[in-house]
Amino acid sequence: MNLFSMFSRRNTAPAARERLQLLLAHERAVSGQSDLLATLREEILAVIAKHVSIDPEKVKVTLDKGDAISTLEVDIELPLADITATQMKAANG
Amino acid sequence: MNLFSMFSRRNTAPAARERLQLLLAHERAVSGQSDLLATLREEILAVIAKHVSIDPEKVKVTLDKGDAISTLEVDIELPLADITATQMKAANG
Numbered sequence: 001m002n003l004f005s006m007f008s009r010r011n012t013a014p015a016a017r018e019r020l021q022l023l024l025a026h027e028r029a030v031s032g033q034s035d036l037l038a039t040l041r042e043e044i045l046a047v048i049a050k051h052v053s054i055d056p057e058k059v060k061v062t063l064d065k066g067d068a069i070s071t072l073e074v075d076i077e078l079p080l081a082d083i084t085a086t087q088m089k090a091a092n093g
Numbered sequence: 094m095n096l097f098s099m100f101s102r103r104n105t106a107p108a109a110r111e112r113l114q115l116l117l118a119h120e121r122a123v124s125g126q127s128d129l130l131a132t133l134r135e136e137i138l139a140v141i142a143k144h145v146s147i148d149p150e151k152v153k154v155t156l157d158k159g160d161a162i163s164t165l166e167v168d169i170e171l172p173l174a175d176i177t178a179t180q181m182k183a184a185n186g
Binding site: 017018019020021022023024025026027028029030036039040043044047048050051052080 | 110111112113114115116117118119120121122123129132133136137140141143144145173
């Protein structure tokens, strides 16, 4: 399932699982320039991992380098258990 | 110009300016849950700012909270001067 299809079901009922998708596009003025996205990739994943527990097997990363535009797509399925535990903690105050 | 139109000109000639666009979508299993994107927003911008100089006036942030899906869109126009300086430094070895 790619990011765009996700947007078409914007306000339907919550899904059966939790998912985080990131799409980063770098449009260059000078072709052949060093790849900003490869640099950002690890650090952005580290930021996400600080806030939600990530199962490396549930993370799909696609880096695509074009002459004018490079894109980084990250698709993370988040563990449901994590969420229900946080919900219960919040409910018990 | 939104992120999707950017993808339609994937391999044409480099653009007249440098641009970084980020799209983050959080699909929730439980509606009304705390907003992960608002938490991630500042930290991801800080990671990007470590690698490219960002003019706050050239940064557009859109946070859209739906019941099932929230989206964060960040559109950053990067300064060209920054890039040509790095190019020259690299060329002079």
